Amino acid sequence: xxxxKYNIRKFxxxxxxxxxxxxxxxxxxxxxxxxxxxxxPVTPGIDFSGGIGVTIGTSDSPEEIKEYFxxxxxxxxxxxxxxxxxxxxYLKFSTLDDTGYMALVSHVSDRYPDAKIDLIGxxxxxxxxxxxxxxxxxxxxxxxxxxxxxxxxFIPSLAVVIxxxxxxxxxxxxxxxxxxxxxxxxxxxxxxxxxYSVDSDILLTTRVLKRKGAFDEKIVGAxxxxxxxxxxxxxxxxxxxxxxxxxxxxxxxxxxxxxLIGLAFDVMNTWLTNAGILKWYNTTEKGRFSSGxxxxx
Amino acid sequence: MxxxxxIELVKDWRVxxxxxxxxxxxxxxYPHFEDGHLTTNIQYGLDLEGGSWTQLEFxxxxxxxxxxxxxxxxxxxxxxRLDAEVYLVSEGMIEIRKEVPEDELRTIFTxxxxxxxxxxxxxxxxxxxxxxxxxxxKINSLGTKDAKVYAITGINGICRYMRxxxxxxxxxxxxxxxxxxxxxxxxxxTATNETEHVLxxxxxxxxxxxxxxxxGMWGVPFALxxxxxxxxxxxxxxxxxxxxxxxxxxxxxxxxxxxxSAPLSPSLAGDLxxxxxxxxxxxxxxxxxxxxxxxxxxxxxxxxxxxxxxxIAGAGSVSSTLGAHFKLFCILAGIFxxxxxxxxxxxxxxxPAIVLPMIGTNFSEIIILLGIATFIQQLDLASxxxxxxxxxxxxxxxxxxxxxxLHEGKVPSPNLYLKRLTRALGIIMASAATVIIAMLPLAVxxxxxxxxxxxxxxxxxxxxxxxxxxxxGRIIMAILSK
Numbered sequence: 141x142x143x144x145k146y147n148i149r150k151f152x153x154x155x156x157x158x159x160x161x162x163x164x165x166x167x168x169x170x171x172x173x174x175x176x177x178x179x180x181p182v183t184p185g186i187d188f189s190g191g192i193g194v195t196i197g198t199s200d201s202p203e204e205i206k207e208y209f210x211x212x213x214x215x216x217x218x219x220x221x222x223x224x225x226x227x228x229x230y231l232k233f234s235t236l237d238d239t240g241y242m243a244l245v246s247h248v249s250d251r252y253p254d255a256k257i258d259l260i261g262x263x264x265x266x267x268x269x270x271x272x273x274x275x276x277x278x279x280x281x282x283x284x285x286x287x288x289x290x291x292x293x294f295i296p297s298l299a300v301v302i303x304x305x306x307x308x309x310x311x312x313x314x315x316x317x318x319x320x321x322x323x324x325x326x327x328x329x330x331x332x333x334x335x336y337s338v339d340s341d342i343l344l345t346t347r348v349l350k351r352k353g354a355f356d357e358k359i360v361g362a363x364x365x366x367x368x369x370x371x372x373x374x375x376x377x378x379x380x381x382x383x384x385x386x387x388x389x390x391x392x393x394x395x396x397x398x399x400l401i402g403l404a405f406d407v408m409n410t411w412l413t414n415a416g417i418l419k420w421y422n423t424t425e426k427g428r429f430s431s432g433x434x435x436x437x
Numbered sequence: 438m439x440x441x442x443x444i445e446l447v448k449d450w451r452v453x454x455x456x457x458x459x460x461x462x463x464x465x466x467y468p469h470f471e472d473g474h475l476t477t478n479i480q481y482g483l484d485l486e487g488g489s490w491t492q493l494e495f496x497x498x499x500x501x502x503x504x505x506x507x508x509x510x511x512x513x514x515x516x517x518r519l520d521a522e523v524y525l526v527s528e529g530m531i532e533i534r535k536e537v538p539e540d541e542l543r544t545i546f547t548x549x550x551x552x553x554x555x556x557x558x559x560x561x562x563x564x565x566x567x568x569x570x571x572x573x574x575k576i577n578s579l580g581t582k583d584a585k586v587y588a589i590t591g592i593n594g595i596c597r598y599m600r601x602x603x604x605x606x607x608x609x610x611x612x613x614x615x616x617x618x619x620x621x622x623x624x625x626x627t628a629t630n631e632t633e634h635v636l637x638x639x640x641x642x643x644x645x646x647x648x649x650x651x652x653g654m655w656g657v658p659f660a661l662x663x664x665x666x667x668x669x670x671x672x673x674x675x676x677x678x679x680x681x682x683x684x685x686x687x688x689x690x691x692x693x694x695x696x697x698s699a700p701l702s703p704s705l706a707g708d709l710x711x712x713x714x715x716x717x718x719x720x721x722x723x724x725x726x727x728x729x730x731x732x733x734x735x736x737x738x739x740x741x742x743x744x745x746x747x748x749i750a751g752a753g754s755v756s757s758t759l760g761a762h763f764k765l766f767c768i769l770a771g772i773f774x775x776x777x778x779x780x781x782x783x784x785x786x787x788x789p790a791i792v793l794p795m796i797g798t799n800f801s802e803i804i805i806l807l808g809i810a811t812f813i814q815q816l817d818l819a820s821x822x823x824x825x826x827x828x829x830x831x832x833x834x835x836x837x838x839x840x841x842x843l844h845e846g847k848v849p850s851p852n853l854y855l856k857r858l859t860r861a862l863g864i865i866m867a868s869a870a871t872v873i874i875a876m877l878p879l880a881v882x883x884x885x886x887x888x889x890x891x892x893x894x895x896x897x898x899x900x901x902x903x904x905x906x907x908x909x910g911r912i913i914m915a916i917l918s919k
Contacts, residue, residue, distance in 0.1 A: 238748055241749050249608070254756040256759055257754045263750065268884060272884065279875040280875075282878075290867045327884075327887070328879065328891070332872075334875040335875040338871045364840070371781045372782060372836065375778055375780065376774040376775075376829035379776065380773070380774050382773070387765070387766030387770075389818060391886075392770065392821065395819075
């Protein structure tokens with residue numbers, strides 16, 4: 141297999157991190173705009189905003205469905221056509237009171253007994269929101285502490301944490317652009333990304349800090365291993381995403397989509413952002429670097 | 438590979454541990470044919486099995502406070518003022534079984550000469566457990582199998598939500614079961630095997646928690662409405678219970694089952710002869726047994742109604758048809774993910790002697806994970822996503838090991854090999870630690886389905902680091918030194 145040319149010698153650290161930084165700024169702008177509009181960094185789905193989601197497989201037209209649910213606060217109908225006259229539709233309703241919920245649920249099951257129903261009340265949605273935000277924060281801080289404990293040198297550790305942050309921010313921005321809502325599933329994927337994104341960063345940093353040899357060669361060596369790692373994970377998750385999209389398993393394909401986007405950004409942030417910062421660190425603090433810890437090989 | 442080499446390899450503890458665990462996992466999963474269908478011990482979640490879940494929120498709060506007036510007086514006046522059940526649960530902490538917003542409550546406390554300190558929506562764990570028992574009883578009495586009721590208690594010991602999972606029940610039916618109170622009735626015995634109706638549960642106006650009399654007798658105080666008290670007096674007089682209590686037992690019946698049976702006490706019989714009585718007490722006996730009976734009687738008197746009002750916080754359902762469809766596609770997703778990984782690895786190494794052990798290791802990791810999961814975690818859609826993600830990271834780390842030991846394309850001496858393997862495992866440990874840390878909050882918090890996702894991911898990472906990756910390191914060494 142021919143690896144793409146990754147010629148780190150040709151570029152200065154500033155050149156390496158320019159593109160990622162531009163994308164990061166754009167992502168933060170997108171996150172900021174969404175935050176002002178919805179109160180959350182990514183447009184929330186019903187898990188967080190509250191509401192009722194009903195998934196049905198039907199040959200009814202959207203007009204017929206709207207008419208059937210005329211008495212209920214239907215917000216949107218989305219769906220894909222499976223080709224043979226039956227389409228899978230996702231109907232979204234806004235929140236109701238308890239009697240309203242019970243009436244709607246029985247109205248749905250009268251006509252669509254096989255429907256999948258998800259109902260999240262407004263206050264429960266808010267509880268989930270707070271807990272998810274807390275989980276994300278604790279995860280990120282926990283990850284940063286682990287990274288600092290492992291490397292015990294400030295700049296390389298910071299580089300890992302920065303690229304993990306960039307991964308998540310860029311993925312959140314991309315979710316806004318692509319219209320993937322923030323749900324419990326996608327929050328889990330973002331958390332997973334915290335774990336995933338440091339995988340290749342740790343490989344890179346360990347190789348650079350603990351192996352002997354020329355800096356650029358060590359990075360190129362790490363790049364070969366890192367890229368194949370990402371390819372296998374990418375393969376596994378892409379397969380899961382495609383199959384679950386065909387089977388309309390929303391939660392799994394949303395998780396897959398977020399992980400795939402995140403992994404793509406991770407390649408960039410590891411080999412441009414993190415490598416760029418390491419290269420800069422290597423040139424400016426050479427003395428301390430070569431007297432640092434070394435592995436045996 | 439020579440036969441001796443294989444024996445040597447299996448003798449290595451890392452490899453032996455892997456083999457033993459895979460065998461144990463297969464035993465735990467126990468794949469077998471039942472009625473012509475492949476069946477296993479793997480527990481599936483509602484979204485794969487079909488069924489519904491309902492999450493209820495308690496309309497109540499628990500608060501801590503300091504009071505200038507004596508606590509008893511304060512609690513009594515608060516009870517009157519809010520027209521709600523208020524219980525002192527521990528020093529400086531009360532449970533208010535009615536939803537009152539924090540601001541409003543703060544003002545009321547100040548007016549009553551107390552200061553509200555902390556406000557937690559929800560009830561004490563004990564009350565929540567009681568609500569749980571009531572719901573379980575009710576669901577069982579309706580003959581619903583496979584019901585799970587969870588009281589979701591936070592780290593502070595306060596329970597705000599309760600979750601009910603009913604396999605094979607549609608959401609429509611589930612909401613009816615949860616919302617419908619039981620049918621409570623009091624009858625009076627007229628002859629040996631005959632009873633007459635006296636009143637229905639709707640006239641029971643309040644029920645208190647079990648209480649011990651000075652004599653050591655447990656009982657449940659309850660009150661009837663004015664109308665109910667009249668019905669009760671008339672019934673008692675008409676059927677002769679006031680004159681001869683001992684041959685005219687009172688029976689309390691819930692959904693057709695007798696839950697309590699006792700004669701009128703002589704003093705109550707005397708009172709009733711003259712005037713209706715609203716407040717009464719059903720005695721259950723002394724000691725632990727009497728207390729337990731009183732606890733159950735309280736539940737029955739409430740006629741399956743919960744001690745605290747609830748509202749629907751969330752709910753969901755998947756039909757069994759859709760569940761079966763999801764299950765099929767999950768299996769397909771797993772198979773295709775494994776194939777995708779195999780292809781990617783093969784393109785990179787082009788060497789079956791490396792690719793096959795890698796895939797084999799990865800596959801055995803999944804088997805062990807499923808084996809452990811049969812004991813602790815049911816598989817739902819989110820945890821299957823976790824499982825496949827683990828498959829991806831698992832292969833990642835086998836790549837790190839392979840590349841680390843094959844550094845510069847040469848197979849190193851055993852000594853150097855072990856050194857490099859240790860370093861590779863160091864990288865793996867580090868990234869495993871971060872994944873575990875990242876997932877830990879989700880495993881601890883109760884964000885409904887995401888808990889399974891986190892637990893499966895953490896479990897997968899731990900199995901990988903402790904068992905499968907060291908074993909792979911040993912296997913690949915034996916293969917490469919050929």
